[in-house]
Amino acid sequence: MIKGSQSIQFDKSPFLISSGSIVGKKEGEGPLGNLFDVVGEDDLFGEKTWEAAESTMQKEACLLALGKAHVTPEEVRYIYGGDLLRQGIATSMGMEALQIPMFGLYGACSTSGEALALSSMAVAAGYGDLMLAVTSSHFGSAEKEFRFPLGYATQRPLSAHWTVTGSGAFLVGTRKSHVRISGVTVGKIVDYGLKDSQNMGACMAPAACDTIIQNLEDFERKESDYDRIITGDLGYVGQSILFDLIRKKGKDIKPNHMDCGMVIFDQKKQDTHAGGSGCGCAATTLASYILPKLEKGEWKRILFVPTGALMSTVSFNEGESVPGIAHGIVLEHC
Amino acid sequence: MEKEKLEKEYEQYVKEKTPVHNVYMNMLKAFITGGAICVIGQFILNYCKGKGIAEDISASWTSLSLVFLSVLLTGLNVYYKIAKWGGAGALVPITGFANSVASPAIEYKKEGQVFGIGCKIFTIAGPVILYGIMTSWTLGVIYYFLIKAGVTL
Numbered sequence: 001m002i003k004g005s006q007s008i009q010f011d012k013s014p015f016l017i018s019s020g021s022i023v024g025k026k027e028g029e030g031p032l033g034n035l036f037d038v039v040g041e042d043d044l045f046g047e048k049t050w051e052a053a054e055s056t057m058q059k060e061a062c063l064l065a066l067g068k069a070h071v072t073p074e075e076v077r078y079i080y081g082g083d084l085l086r087q088g089i090a091t092s093m094g095m096e097a098l099q100i101p102m103f104g105l106y107g108a109c110s111t112s113g114e115a116l117a118l119s120s121m122a123v124a125a126g127y128g129d130l131m132l133a134v135t136s137s138h139f140g141s142a143e144k145e146f147r148f149p150l151g152y153a154t155q156r157p158l159s160a161h162w163t164v165t166g167s168g169a170f171l172v173g174t175r176k177s178h179v180r181i182s183g184v185t186v187g188k189i190v191d192y193g194l195k196d197s198q199n200m201g202a203c204m205a206p207a208a209c210d211t212i213i214q215n216l217e218d219f220e221r222k223e224s225d226y227d228r229i230i231t232g233d234l235g236y237v238g239q240s241i242l243f244d245l246i247r248k249k250g251k252d253i254k255p256n257h258m259d260c261g262m263v264i265f266d267q268k269k270q271d272t273h274a275g276g277s278g279c280g281c282a283a284t285t286l287a288s289y290i291l292p293k294l295e296k297g298e299w300k301r302i303l304f305v306p307t308g309a310l311m312s313t314v315s316f317n318e319g320e321s322v323p324g325i326a327h328g329i330v331l332e333h334c
Numbered sequence: 335m336e337k338e339k340l341e342k343e344y345e346q347y348v349k350e351k352t353p354v355h356n357v358y359m360n361m362l363k364a365f366i367t368g369g370a371i372c373v374i375g376q377f378i379l380n381y382c383k384g385k386g387i388a389e390d391i392s393a394s395w396t397s398l399s400l401v402f403l404s405v406l407l408t409g410l411n412v413y414y415k416i417a418k419w420g421g422a423g424a425l426v427p428i429t430g431f432a433n434s435v436a437s438p439a440i441e442y443k444k445e446g447q448v449f450g451i452g453c454k455i456f457t458i459a460g461p462v463i464l465y466g467i468m469t470s471w472t473l474g475v476i477y478y479f480l481i482k483a484g485v486t487l
Contacts, residue, residue: 049444149441153417153433158353193341202348
C-alpha cells in the first residue's frame, strides 16, 4: 500500500529470514567483535588485493546468510548488491560465483537500505520467494578510491570517519521468521551545499533528518512508536547535527536514537575519530547487533536508516558539494 | 540567492559543531617531530664531515640517508604513525616527500609496473614537482633579468 509521498507499507510483509556478517580485524576488536559471524585474521581474506578481499567478503556473507536458512543459491531469485568502489566491482567479482541474477546498486553507505527496500518490494510484489540483499566496504579499497594510499603520512581530521571492513548479507522472503520488513521510506537526495568530504556526518545528517521526518509523516507515527531509530554512519558529528535538525522540525529522537558508526568501534581506544562508515558499517551492525534484538523481541519495531554521502573524487575536485541520501526501513518483531 | 544564504549558514553552523585538533598542541608536536628529523640529519652531516668528506657531498649523503630511512619506515608501515602524531613536522622535511612517493608505489604495485607504479607513483608528489620546477624556473628568469639590469646580489 502506498503511504504518503515516499513510503510503502507492505500488505503482506516480507520476512528477514537470515543474515550473514563478516568483518576485518579492527572491527573484530571493537565492541561488537564477538557478535559477528566471521572475523578475518587479516584484511586480505586470503586474496592479493583489497578489491578482491572485499568481493570475497561479499560472497562469504551471502553464503553465511544462505547457510543459516539452509537455502542453496539456486533457490534465490535475485540479488540486490552494492559496494563503494567504482563500477561496483567488488559486488560484480564477488557475486559471480553464486550465479544468481543480480541488480548492482550504488547508494554509497546507504546501499544496505536501498538493497533491503528493493528486495522486500520484489518479494511483496510476488516476483520471488527468496531475495538476497548484500553490501560491503573495505578500509583499504575505500581509502585508495576516495583518499590516499594507506602508507601516506597524513593527519585525519577529527570529523573523518573510519571505513568499516565488512560485509552484511540478508535473505528476504516469504518464509516465516521473527523479523519482518513492514515498510520502507525511500529517501531523496538532500544537499545542503557542504563541500567537506572529510566531514561526511554533516553532509548526510540533512538527508537522514528528511527521511526520518518523512517516514513519521507518511506512516502517521510518533518518534516513540519506534523502539530505536537507527542511522547508518552519521558518527558523533552527524548525530549532534541530526538532533538539532530534527528539533527544528518539532520532534525529538534523542532518547531512542542509535548510530551504527558509533557502536561498531570504540572511538577512544580504536582512534576512529567520528566513527565507522561505509556500506559494511550499517549492514554488519544490522546483522550482528540489531537483528538479534528484534528476533528476541527486545525491540518490537525499529526504523533503520542507512545514510550515504554520494561523493565522487571527480565532482569533489571540480568543486561540487557532497549530496546525501538516506533510506528508511521499518523492521518489526513478529 | 536564498539557497546560497542557507548553504552559507549551514556551513557556518557545521564549522561550529565540528571538533578540530588543538592547533597549539599540534604545533608543539610538529616542532618536536620536525626538529628530531633535522637533528638526525645534522648528526649524519656531522658524521660525514668528520670522516673528511667534502661539505656538498656530505649534504647529499644526508638527504640520501633521510630519504632512505623514510622509505624504509613507509614500507614497514611506521611512517604514517609518526605523521599522525607529528603532523606537518613529519610532512615538511624531505622525509615527507619520500613518503609521498613511496606510499603510492606500494599501494599501486598491484595494478602493475606500468599502469600501477609508473602512472600513479607521483599522484601525491606530482604537484610538488611540477609547481616546484615552475617556481624555480620563474625565479631563474627574474634572476636573469636582474643580472642583465646590472643588479648584483
